[in-house]
Amino acid sequence: MLDPSIKPKTVRRYLLPGEKCLVAVRRHWSVLIRPLSAAVGAAALVIAMALYFPAEHVVVHLLLWPVLVAATLWGAWHVLVWRHDYLFVTDRRVMVTTGVLTRRVLMLSLAKVTELKFQRSLGGRILGHGTLILESDVTEDALKEVEYVPWPDTIYVRMCDLLFEAEE
Known part of the structure; x- marks a missing residue:
């Protein structure tokens, strides 16, 4: 699920050698x-x-x-700011990039994720966004919640698929 409005150069900037980006989306427009x-x-x-x-x-x-x-x-x-905030899910990690003048990249390895949840408020259900909650054993998580995720059902299922692949 790659958002066609996101330039491939933007995605490649954050990938490690051999890493594949499976999800690349902006936050939902309702954040505006x-x-x-x-x-x-x-x-x-x-x-x-x-x-x-x-x-x-x-x-x-x-x-x-x-x-x-x-x-x-x-x-x-x-x-x-909305145009420059992204959520990337690769075959190895989850990243959220934010910022226009200064960039901030929050990352969590998929191997460290112990539990994945998502929530959708009534407004989120109507408008089509949700919140992904990533829990891990690491005490100093840089990335715990990602709000205003578009297509949260699809992204949640794709991430669960990646997590269960990693366990096998």
Whole structure:
């Protein structure tokens, strides 16, 4: 299950020699609902205030424009962050990469995973996302939960298949 919008170069960057990527997805688009709703709400409020105050209130209008620009940039930043966050599952490990200006790669070896669970809230069931929970014997897990996973049923089954292959 490789997301076709993810460039192969992006996937290869994190692979070890001989390692095969089996799952490469972005977080579910619903992670953007709250920040984009806030940005659109702020922009609507600014536009309503601009329409409410007459043009003679130049100071008010000059103060509203930076707020509108800030709301737009804040929403665009969240979209950019979403575009650069990935979940990779290879035949050896699970990785989550995050960050735009600085990269952060969290990794857990499939051999260390002792239990794999997934949860879906009502909103997650409606929108099509879930949370993968990875439990291991390692006390300092860098990767325990992956939220907003698209197609969590399919990814969960694929990961279980990999875990049971490793045990045999």
